Amino acid sequence: GENVEQHPSTLSVQEGDSAVIKCTYSDSASNYFPWYKQELGKGPQLIIDIRSNVGEKKDQRIAVTLNKTAKHFSLHITETQPEDSAVYFCAASGIYNQGGKLIFGQGTELSVKP
Amino acid sequence: ETGVTQSPTHLIKTRGQQVTLRCSSQSGHNTVSWYQQALGQGPQFIFQYYREEENGRGNFPPRFSGLQFPNYSSELNVNALELDDSALYLCASSLKAGGSGIGEKLFFGSGTQLSVL
Numbered sequence: 001g002e003n004v005e006q007h008p009s010t011l012s013v014q015e016g017d018s019a020v021i022k023c024t025y026s027d028s029a030s031n032y033f034p035w036y037k038q039e040l041g042k043g044p045q046l047i048i049d050i051r052s053n054v055g056e057k058k059d060q061r062i063a064v065t066l067n068k069t070a071k072h073f074s075l076h077i078t079e080t081q082p083e084d085s086a087v088y089f090c091a092a093s094g095i096y097n098q099g100g101k102l103i104f105g106q107g108t109e110l111s112v113k114p
Numbered sequence: 115e116t117g118v119t120q121s122p123t124h125l126i127k128t129r130g131q132q133v134t135l136r137c138s139s140q141s142g143h144n145t146v147s148w149y150q151q152a153l154g155q156g157p158q159f160i161f162q163y164y165r166e167e168e169n170g171r172g173n174f175p176p177r178f179s180g181l182q183f184p185n186y187s188s189e190l191n192v193n194a195l196e197l198d199d200s201a202l203y204l205c206a207s208s209l210k211a212g213g214s215g216i217g218e219k220l221f222f223g224s225g226t227q228l229s230v231l
Contacts, residue, residue, distance in 0.1 A: 004156075006156075034219070034220070036222075041224070042224050042225075043116075043118075043204050043206075043222035043223050043224045043225050044157065044204070044222045045116075045222070046219060046220070046221060046222075049219065089156050089157075091156075101147075101159045101162065101170055101172065102157075102159065102220065103159075104156030104157050104158070105156055106155060106156055107154075107155070107156055
C-alpha cells in the first residue's frame with residue numbers, strides 16, 4: 001500500500017549547523033511532495049513543496065531535493081536557528097490518489113540548541 | 115497563520131457519544147480536507163469535500179461523515195465514539211481549480227483535540 005518512511009525520528013543540532021531529513025515513498029505515481037512544520041499546539045504549516053518535474057527547490061535557508069528514480073526526497077535546513085525547533089513532516093500525493101490526499105511520514109523532531 | 119479556523123479547540127466525550135467538529139476554510143479556497151493525527155504520528159487522511167460532495171476517502175469507517183456548506187465551511191461528524199478516536203482532528207483548505215486537483219497546496223488549521231473517555 002501507500003507508505004512514506006521518514007528518518008530520523010529525532011535530530012539535535014547546534015545553532016548554525018545544517019539539518020537534513022530524508023523520506024522515501026512507495027507509490028511511483030506520486031508527483032507532489034510537500035514539507036510541513038508543526039509546532040506544539042498548532043497545525044502543520046506548509047514550508048516548502050516540490051513537484052515531480054523538478055529535482056531541487058530552494059527558499060532562503062530551506063531546500064528540498066527529489067530523486068524520482070530512487071523514490072526519495074530530502075529537506076535541507078542551513079544555518080539553523082532555535083526557532084527552527086519543531087516537528088517536521090514530509091508527505092506525498094499521487095496522480096491516482098484522491099485529490100487532497102497526502103500520505104505523511106512519521107515526523108522528525110528537530111531540536112536546535114543555542 | 116493560515117485563515118483556516120476550527121472549533122472547538124478541545125472536546126471531551128465519552129465512549130458511544132457523537133461529536134461534530136467545525137471548520138471555516140481560508141478565503142478564496144473551495145475545498146476542505148479532514149485529517150486525524152494521533153499522538154506522535156503524522157496526520158491520516160479521512161476525506162475531502164469539494165462542491166459540497168465527498169471527493170475522496172481514506173481508510174475510515176462510515177461512522178465518520180462530513181458536510182460542506184455553500185460558503186465552503188465544513189463539518190466532521192463522528193458517531194459511536196471509540197477510545198481510539200482520541201486524537202487531534204485537523205482541517206485543511208485548498209483551492210481546486212478543476213480536474214483531480216493533483217498537488218493542491220493544503221493549509222491546515224490548528225485542530226480540535228478530541229478526548230474520548
